Structure formats: structure tokens, C-alpha cells
Amino acid sequence: MASIDKAATERGHQRKERAISKGSMDEPFDRDTQLMLRLQAGETACFEQLVERHKQRVFNLVFRFLGGSGEAEDIAQEIFLDIYHARTRYKPTARFTTWLYIICRNTCFKQQRKRRPVSLSVSAGAGTAENSVASRLEDHHNPSPLEAALHGERALAVRRAIDALPASQKMALILSRYEELPYKDIAAAMGCSVKAVKSLLHRAKMNVKDKLTGYLEK
Amino acid sequence: MDCRKVRKLLNRYLEADLPEELGLRIEGHLDACKGCCRERDLLEASWQLLGSYQSPRVSADFTASVVSRIGSDGVGRQGTLQGDTRREASRGMRWRWAVAVAACVLVAVGVGIALAPSAGDENDFWFSSIERRNPVRSVTDDEIIQDLELYENLDLLDNLGFLSDFDVIEDFEEAL
Numbered sequence: 001m002a003s004i005d006k007a008a009t010e011r012g013h014q015r016k017e018r019a020i021s022k023g024s025m026d027e028p029f030d031r032d033t034q035l036m037l038r039l040q041a042g043e044t045a046c047f048e049q050l051v052e053r054h055k056q057r058v059f060n061l062v063f064r065f066l067g068g069s070g071e072a073e074d075i076a077q078e079i080f081l082d083i084y085h086a087r088t089r090y091k092p093t094a095r096f097t098t099w100l101y102i103i104c105r106n107t108c109f110k111q112q113r114k115r116r117p118v119s120l121s122v123s124a125g126a127g128t129a130e131n132s133v134a135s136r137l138e139d140h141h142n143p144s145p146l147e148a149a150l151h152g153e154r155a156l157a158v159r160r161a162i163d164a165l166p167a168s169q170k171m172a173l174i175l176s177r178y179e180e181l182p183y184k185d186i187a188a189a190m191g192c193s194v195k196a197v198k199s200l201l202h203r204a205k206m207n208v209k210d211k212l213t214g215y216l217e218k
Numbered sequence: 219m220d221c222r223k224v225r226k227l228l229n230r231y232l233e234a235d236l237p238e239e240l241g242l243r244i245e246g247h248l249d250a251c252k253g254c255c256r257e258r259d260l261l262e263a264s265w266q267l268l269g270s271y272q273s274p275r276v277s278a279d280f281t282a283s284v285v286s287r288i289g290s291d292g293v294g295r296q297g298t299l300q301g302d303t304r305r306e307a308s309r310g311m312r313w314r315w316a317v318a319v320a321a322c323v324l325v326a327v328g329v330g331i332a333l334a335p336s337a338g339d340e341n342d343f344w345f346s347s348i349e350r351r352n353p354v355r356s357v358t359d360d361e362i363i364q365d366l367e368l369y370e371n372l373d374l375l376d377n378l379g380f381l382s383d384f385d386v387i388e389d390f391e392e393a394l
Contacts, residue, residue, distance in 0.1 A: 047288075051281045059280075063273040073276060080284045151270065158271040161264075177268050202229050209257075209264040216263050 032096035039087050047087075051080050054097075057179070058104055064174050065108040067163045079107050094188065101175065101189035109167055154215070161211035169204035176201055219247050224254050228261055 029037070032053065035046040058079050063072040082103055090099060162170055168190070175186045183194045190197065224247050230236050231244050248255050277283075 048281055048285060051284050055276050055280050059276045060273045064271065068273075072273075073280065076276070077280065077284050077287060081287055084288055154267065154270045155272070158267055162268075162271065173268075177265070178271075205229055205261060205265065208268065209260050212264040212267055213260055216260060216267070 029092055030095060033092045036087065036090050036096055037092060039084075040090065047084055050083070050096075054100060055080070058100070060178060061101075061104050061174060062108060062111075064162065064178060065170060066111060068159055075107060075111055079103055082107065098185060098188045101179075101181075101185075102191070105171055105189055108171065112167055157212060157215040161208045164211055165204055165207055169200050169207065172197055172200040173204040173208070219243055221247075221251060221254050224248070224251070225257055228254070228258055232258070232261060232265075 032050065035050050035053075039046040039050070055076065059072060059076040062076050062079070063069070066072055066075070069075075079100075083100070086103075090096075162173065165173065171190060172186055175181045175189060181189070183197050186197045187194045190200075192200075224244055227236060227240070227244060231241060234241070236244070248258060
């Protein structure tokens, strides 16, 4: 039994090697898919490359979906851990990023069900997690105090408008507006049809417009 | 075009996702309708404003933290791969055992049902908790007719709503 299993594992490795070498010659697999296949074959260094390539993308999505939470980085790390532990189940039938977004979506929905988003205050009296995130935002831009206040107020208004959306609308909006995915990819990530995505986005935009009208017209 | 229809199509209009003729009609409406024009401007402005919601950079040690968490979950990078393989193999064995046990239970239940004593046996332990059903030993014509009437009445009760409507419809047609 053990020798049969070992032979099957060897054949699996050889199939993967052929797939990877085929990919490098004919390029049917993108770079990320090749890294995943090599990770499946045992090259753990490929996982670090995948993390480096996608860490900001994953963090951005989690940060915006969970309302600027200070735990966004921790949750983003957990997503990569999930990817690592699920690597044997990955099949290159779609792009790696599609699979990545599906895992992100599932994790975000699960986190939202568990908690309420942390409220981000423009004032300096907010908690340490919010302050560290806000300070990294300000360091990034080096604005004047007035600009910082206006930017903070604007960002707060937008964040509240997005936070008020139902989960599906919020995810569709983030994938469309910030990740700039086409409808087809959003549909694949959310497990629904393109028509459903268009409907979600339409409602999301109308809801966001309603929430931001007060800020825009003052 | 009325305003309600125009506002429903505004998002698609802004994305240029409408047939040309329809787009021109909407433009014509927007030129004349301040309310819809305002709606369009708000939609555009809010979409633009979303861009101001920026997220910060991840920390410099993000990747190292992820890798170290894998290490602390398992027995080190190389070891984790082997550990995962062993865990998956044992998981597979557990599944095989579970399937084997389930199959044995099903066979036992099937054998038990097959060997279950007949309905007339006084020591029928399988159905001791269920109300005994007396088998039909003799049936008179009266009993059959009574049962039929009961079934007919049941049908009537089930379809009472439909029949009531039918009566109403008949009365209505007569009235006409």
C-alpha cells in the first residue's frame, strides 16, 4: 500500500513538473499559477514569492471591506495561511487571482459575521490600532494639517458609506472600484452571474450616492 | 422618457453600456431635466470620491510573519510539508474506516429488517414502540364504502379553497 502511494505521489510530481515546464515554454499558465504548481511540488520558497506579489492586494481588500480595521493585516496573513494549507487542493483551471479572491471573499464574509467594524475617528483620541493605521496613511501622504483634516473627513465619509452596504454589494463595489476587476472576474470571485454582479453594483452605487449626497452638497 | 426610467439607466449610461440611440435619448432628457442632471452629477462625484479611501502599505515584515506562522503551526518548512502529507494520509485512513463502519451498520440494519418477524408475531420487538397496525382480516362492503366517502371528503377539504373560487366564478358568470 505504501509503495503504491509513493508511486502515485511520484507520478503526480512528474505530471506537475511537465505542467510547469510546459507553462514556461508555451506560457498557458501565468506566473502565479506556475508558482502555485511549484509550491504543490514542494518548492516552499515559491510561497514567499506569492505572498510578496499579492500581500498588498489582499490587505487592501480586507482593510476596505472590514472598515479600516486594525486587524486587517492579521486577517490578511490568515488568508495566506489558508492558501498555504489548501495548496494541495488548488487546480489551475482558472487564474490564481480568481482563487485568491474567492478565499478573500469567504474570509471577509466570515469576519464580518463575527464582528462589527471598528469606528475610525478623525480625532487623535482614537484607539491605538486605528491610530497606527491612520498614522501610516498620513506618513504616506505628508499633508498639511488642514489637508489631513479634510482628507480624514472625506475618507471617513466614504468609509461610512461603504460600511453601510450589505456584504455582497460591498464586496462587488470594492472588487470593481479598487481592484478594477471586469464583471466576469468579479462574478467568478463572488460565485454568481455577470448579471447579478451588474445588479449588485447598480444598487451599491445608488446606496453610496445616497450616503455621500450630504457630504457632496455641503 | 420619464425620470424614473432615466435614473434606473444612469449607471449604465455613465459606463457607456447602453445602445447609442438610448444613450442619446437619455442625454436629451438630462439636458432638460435638472433633477436627473443632479442625480447624474452625484453618481459621478460619489464614484470619484470613492478613490479617496486609500489603504496604507502593509508592514515590511508581513511576509516573514506569514512564514513564521506556518513554521509555528507545523514542524518547520520542510517538516511541515512532510507533516501535512502524513496528516493527509491519516485523514484518508480515517475516511476509509468511517466508510467501512457505515457500510457494516447498513448491512446490519438490512439484515435486521429482512429477518424481522412477520406482522402477526406477538413478540415483534422492532415495532414495539409504534402503534400496532391491525392487519385486515375481513372487510365488509359497508366498510369499504365508508372509507371511500372519507377519502372523497378529504379531497373536498383539500380543494375547498379552489372549489369556493369555482363557485364564485360560476356565480359571477351567471351574474354577467
